[in-house]
Amino acid sequence: MQVAKNSVVTLKYTVTDPDGAVVDEGQEALVYLHGGYEDIFPKIEEALEGKGLNETVRVTLQPDEAFGEYDEELVQIEARDDLPEELEVGMELEGGPEDAEDEDDVILYRVTEINDDKVVLDGNHPLAGQALIFVCTVTAVRPATPGELARGNANDADSGD
Numbered sequence: 497m498q499v500a501k502n503s504v505v506t507l508k509y510t511v512t513d514p515d516g517a518v519v520d521e522g523q524e525a526l527v528y529l530h531g532g533y534e535d536i537f538p539k540i541e542e543a544l545e546g547k548g549l550n551e552t553v554r555v556t557l558q559p560d561e562a563f564g565e566y567d568e569e570l571v572q573i574e575a576r577d578d579l580p581e582e583l584e585v586g587m588e589l590e591g592g593p594e595d596a597e598d599e600d601d602v603i604l605y606r607v608t609e610i611n612d613d614k615v616v617l618d619g620n621h622p623l624a625g626q627a628l629i630f631v632c633t634v635t636a637v638r639p640a641t642p643g644e645l646a647r648g649n650a651n652d653a654d655s656g657d
Contacts, residue, residue: 497548497549497637497638497639498546498547498548498637499530499544499545499546499547499548499634499637500530500531500545500546501530501531501532502529502530502531502639502640502645503529503530503531503637503638503639503640504527504528504529504530504636504637504638504639504640504644504650505527505528505529505530505544505634505636505637506525506526506527506634506635506636506637507522507525507526507527507528507544507632507633507634507635508522508525508632508633508635509522509526509630509631509632509633510522510630510631510632511628511629511630511631512628512629512631513626513627513628513629514556514627514629519623519626519628522632525635526632527650528649528650529640529644529645529648529649529650530544530545533648533649534648535649535650537557537561537562537630538561539555539557539561540553540555540557540630540632543555544632544634547634548634548637549634549635549636549637550633550634550635551633551634552631552632552633552634553631553632554629554630554631555629555630555631556627556628556629556630557627557628557629557630558627559624559625559626559627562623562626562627562628563621563623563624563625563626564620564621564624564625565624565625566620566624566625567619567620567624570603570618570619570620571608571616571617571618571619571620572591572605572616572617572619573614573615573616573617574614574615574617575613575614575615576610576611576612576613576614576615577613579615583607583610583615584607584610585607585608585609585610586606586607587606587607588604588605588606588607589604589605589607589617590602590603590604590605591603591605591617591619603619604619605617605618605619606618606619606622
């Protein structure tokens with residue numbers, strides 16, 4: 497079987513930056529529903545179309561094709577007293593507009609710096625602004641189940657639907 501719309505694709509992959517530094521070793525296989533379901537970046541999905549078992553593709557993603565450009569407006573400096581007492585660099589905190597009614601309005605901020613009375617929070621994805629090289633090999637392809645098609649994503653947990 498070849499990769500086509502409404503197939504579930506399993507990939508072995510690695511992601512590096514343009515200098516070859518590993519960004520994601522792909523410890524676990526990536527399983528996604530192929531065909532415009534937004535389970536994987538569109539440029540990768542396009543490169544995989546028609547590929548078969550054990551075929552490999554290499555795709556270079558520019559920031560706007562991956563995690564977006566780095567947005568300085570998503571960096572905030574907050575008063576230390578306004579944040580949880582237990583705080584360390586790398587920790588993630590949810591935030592967003594006070595009138596947010598929707599989950600989509602919530603931003604995940606990473607603590608990037610802690611000073612005596614100020615904390616720097618960054619709402620950008622850690623890979624925002626970076627070009628990425630995605631190399632993957634197709635390790636399995638199967639037709640999607642009716643349940644996967646109804647949900648719009650692949651899910652190994654319910655192989656019975």
